[in-house]
Amino acid sequence: MAQDWHVLKAIGMHTLNSGAAILSFVSLSCLTRWLITDCKLRYYLDKIEGIVLIVLVVIFAYNVIVDLLPESLRNAFPFKLVLA
Amino acid sequence: MLFRLNLSLREFRKLYVLYISAGIAAIPAGFIYALLAAKGYERPWTAISTIVLGFLMARQTWKYIERKFFDEFPSMAGISDNGYIVVAAQANGTIVRFNRRVVRGEYIAKSNMAAAQSYPDNNSQSVNESMAEHHAVARN
Numbered sequence: 167m168a169q170d171w172h173v174l175k176a177i178g179m180h181t182l183n184s185g186a187a188i189l190s191f192v193s194l195s196c197l198t199r200w201l202i203t204d205c206k207l208r209y210y211l212d213k214i215e216g217i218v219l220i221v222l223v224v225i226f227a228y229n230v231i232v233d234l235l236p237e238s239l240r241n242a243f244p245f246k247l248v249l250a
Numbered sequence: 251m252l253f254r255l256n257l258s259l260r261e262f263r264k265l266y267v268l269y270i271s272a273g274i275a276a277i278p279a280g281f282i283y284a285l286l287a288a289k290g291y292e293r294p295w296t297a298i299s300t301i302v303l304g305f306l307m308a309r310q311t312w313k314y315i316e317r318k319f320f321d322e323f324p325s326m327a328g329i330s331d332n333g334y335i336v337v338a339a340q341a342n343g344t345i346v347r348f349n350r351r352v353v354r355g356e357y358i359a360k361s362n363m364a365a366a367q368s369y370p371d372n373n374s375q376s377v378n379e380s381m382a383e384h385h386a387v388a389r390n
Contacts (some may be wrong), residue, residue, distance in 0.1 A: 172308035181263055210284040217280030217297075218273050221304040224313065225272050228305075 176234055184226040191218055264319050268312055275311035279304030 195215040202208055281302040286292070 179262065183262065183265040183269050186266055187273055190270065191273050206288075209288070210281070213284035213287050214280030215279055217283050217300055217304055218276045220301055221276035221279070221308050222269065222273050223307050224301065225269070225308050228309070 173234055176228055180226060180229050180234070184222060188219055188222055191222070192217065253290035266369035268315055268319075271315050272312050275308045279307060 192215070195222060199208055201212065225241060279300045283297060286296045286300070318353070
């Protein structure tokens with residue numbers, strides 16, 4: 167049961183940190199957009215920001231699903247079904 | 251308690267840096283997509299392929315930086331509140347692979363040798379000796 171709490175804590179840490187990273191990128195993008203007046207550069211910036219945010223969300227999902235959920239499954243099934 | 255807090259803050263900072271570096275690694279893919287979109291190729295398959303490219307680059311960067319972070323053992327060294335040595339502090343290169351998170355490392359340190367040996371990466375002689383040392387120090 168304690169290990170489940172550790173996994174939950176790790177998932178919470180990932181959620182918090184990915185949220186913080188996304189917020190950082192959004193605020194940086196807003197700041198840059200505020201400084202840039204050229205329409206074409208702003209268009210490029212929008213596209214880059216979109217891809218970066220999607221990649222961050224995918225990385226978060228990958229970390230949680232591939233890395234952390236198998237650990238919770240290992241804790242749930244003591245006969246190492248997941249490892250096998 | 252202070253040790254745990256320090257360790258948590260350090261882990262928090264490292265995780266944040268990992269996410270930021272993953273985001274920075276995806277910028278070239280975003281730039282490629284922006285170029286394609288500017289040329290009139292703004293279609294689902296270009297978006298999906300650039301997202302996959304960005305994910306692969308971000309994942310490789312994540313792995314590289316994670317390896318860099320968790321190879322520096324002196325910064326991870328310490329004894330937890332209940333007297334156990336954190337496994338990541340004393341581990342050699344073999345242990346790092348399953349001890350990427352201190353959460354998992356603490357779990358192994360608190361469990362018995364059989365549980366530690368049940369990990370596939372953990373069956374080498376040096377690792378077993380290392381774990382025995384941990385338990386001997388913890389008992390003292």
